[in-house]
Amino acid sequence: PEPVYIPPTARTVALWVVAALGGLAALAAALFGLTRLSRRVREFRMSPVERAMAELQRLLGRNLPARGLYKEFYIELTIVVRRYIERTRGIRAPEQTTQEFLAAAAGHPSFTPEILAQLTAFLESADLVKFAGQEATPAMTDAATANAQAYIRADAQQDQLGIRN
Known part of the structure; x- marks a missing residue:
């Protein structure tokens, strides 16, 4: 028997979208935090x-x-x-x-x-x-x-x- 494709449900797609957006938000927060931290370190060394x-x-x-x-x-x-x-x-x-x-x-x-x-x-x-x-x-x-x-x-x-x- 051949495998049958079962399309994902709307709930599954929504979970993946929320997970992707959460990951992007976490990445943006990490980059923002690192930028501020590096500026503070530079200022501390000044x-x-x-x-x-x-x-x-x-x-x-x-x-x-x-x-x-x-x-x-x-x-x-x-x-x-x-x-x-x-x-x-x-x-x-x-x-x-x-x-x-x-x-x-x-x-x-x-x-x-x-x-x-x-x-x-x-x-x-x-x-x-x-x-x-x-x-x-x-x-x-x-x-x-x-x-x-x-x-x-x-x-x-x-x-x-x-x-x-």
Whole structure:
């Protein structure tokens, strides 16, 4: 006798489709997870300056000011600077208010009066947008970004020259 072909039932086909879609979803999740993990590993291996600059570029890539999200932009921008300070100076900057941070920085030997003045101006202007409801403009966000980059670069240069205590 010859074998007889029995077509699969709709239930069997549906199970195979669900299994295939589940496999594709698992593969996509694994690739997404590995991509994020490899970025985190790369960032972990970066110097604090490189890492801060990468975080700034990622923030600028999100284009928050163009979407009118000025407050969110300033929050993220100050977080980048505060994380950089935490990585280089050991001050728990992200977990402190601006006033607490400035008080801690004033007692830290590696902060010169010029750096403190620069940080005070930067953080207090950001606080005006974040907490006092000041309306920001694209020019203000550009200036704040330039100030953050200038601070990080100047601090790195100080470090290379051995000026910091």
